[in-house]
Amino acid sequence: MELKGMMAVGGPQAWPACDEDIKRFVVELVELLKQELGDRLTGIYLHGSLAMGSYYRPKSDIDLIVVVENKLEAALAGKVGVAIARKSENRPTTGNVELSIISADAAKRVPIPVPFELHYSSTWHDRILNHEVDYSEERTDPDLASHLMYVWKRGIGLTGKPIPEVFGAVEWASFMDAVMDDFSWIIEEEHIVETPFYGVLNICRVLQLNSEDSRMVHSKDEGGEWGLKHLPVLYHPLIRQALDIYRSTEPVSEEQRRTGGKDWDRQMLLDFRDYARSYFL
Template sequence: MVTHESGRAQSWADCDADVREYVLGAVRAAGLADAWVYVHGSLAMGCFYRAKSDVDLLVVVPEALTPVERERVARGFAGTAAARPVLGDLEVSVLTRAQAATHEHPRPYEVHYSAMWTDAILEGRLDYTGSGEDPDLAAHLTVVRKRGVAVSGPAPDEVFAPVPYADYRAAVAADLDDVLTGDALLESPYYGVLNACRVLATQEPDTVLSKEEGALWAREHLPPEHQAIVEQALSCYRNAELLSAKERDTDGHDWDAAALLSFRDWVLTQV
């Protein structure tokens, strides 16, 4: 098993100054300085690692945006990507106060930004004439209500409507389906293993864990034959070594394909 020197686990309260300024600067660049901004995901749950983690944000605006405003917001976020201080990019959903306060599944939103959309946004290939819907928001909103951090605005549980646990589980299970399809786990092994552990833990009621916490849960609950691959995934997730974007998915080294596929097959019997 490849082991690594661990980086510093960070939260929004104690994150590196350049990470904080990047987040705040991106919000300003998107023209959302007066909006309510919430951190969820690893940076909220104290397991943000510079070499691996993305920055997850939810932004709440007073009312629906015009198509011109949606494009301005998307371009603002996309335009900051090249100057980000970490390999991981922002993942942002912008909702109106009404969208935040009213549960629907999938949940409508005004704007979404993540690394996979950067080029399309900057090249003007997206349509901004209507709002979208995203089933993943059931997971994001569950996390932000339970463990999120308000950068600005009221407390998360005062802004975001509760999400039925069944909808939360459906959202994380759909993400897991992508991980477990075919040989996808071989392409993104540490993310896939840790995500699978996190989803398995959701079978215990009202359980909302980070990927790192999912691995710690797995130490106590998974069969011995799968413990080594979980420890490998956790070590890679925490790895302090700075990698290229091409190396990020595999942590820059080979994995035991047989162990990964055995883990995949066992998880499929559980979910």
């Protein structure tokens, strides 16, 4: 994959005041989806770090929820998936697009688990291009409850109907189930060693959610800052390293994204994992 116009830019970015090439890519992707979906399209909604003002170019993904009026026919879903995958190959950043297409009914009712028409991310890229996805099957994703909560709380409409008209409220318990499912994966075995800054900052974010009663949702950036204020001092150097690497402007390859291309203290990561496990005992 060729990365177009990569550059190192300092500080967090937010839509729409982000690097011009990132903004242009998102606008072009929105236009592509409008062309592919036509009058079936209800709206396209940005969530995640770019919507919350904590997008760091070398590490962050671009997170989108696309809502369509009705379920997509298998042939159309396959065509749209290929178009998204091809467009993503010309993105200007290492981080990819993470995008789900859901029906207007699913967006409004939020059944658990949430059904989706199409999902695109780096892990789906080759399967989509190799036509290995069976779009005639009904598929659900437990993580979508979390994504839809972020849209509802802190999302940005890029085109189409306003968020309050399209999305129903996500039950907090369903949101927390999705969050804790991801948390459980992080603290299983040695997964935190495989994805250290993601694991450390998400642990902080989950502990923040469980310690507060605000029913607000937080970015990884905000979770890390909370961890430095509220978690034991012993873990502050690890949390600070995770934040520094997450925020770094140093370009990284796809292979380096999980670690930031840096060395980590394996034992400290496992100790922090064990602390996180004990938090819920």
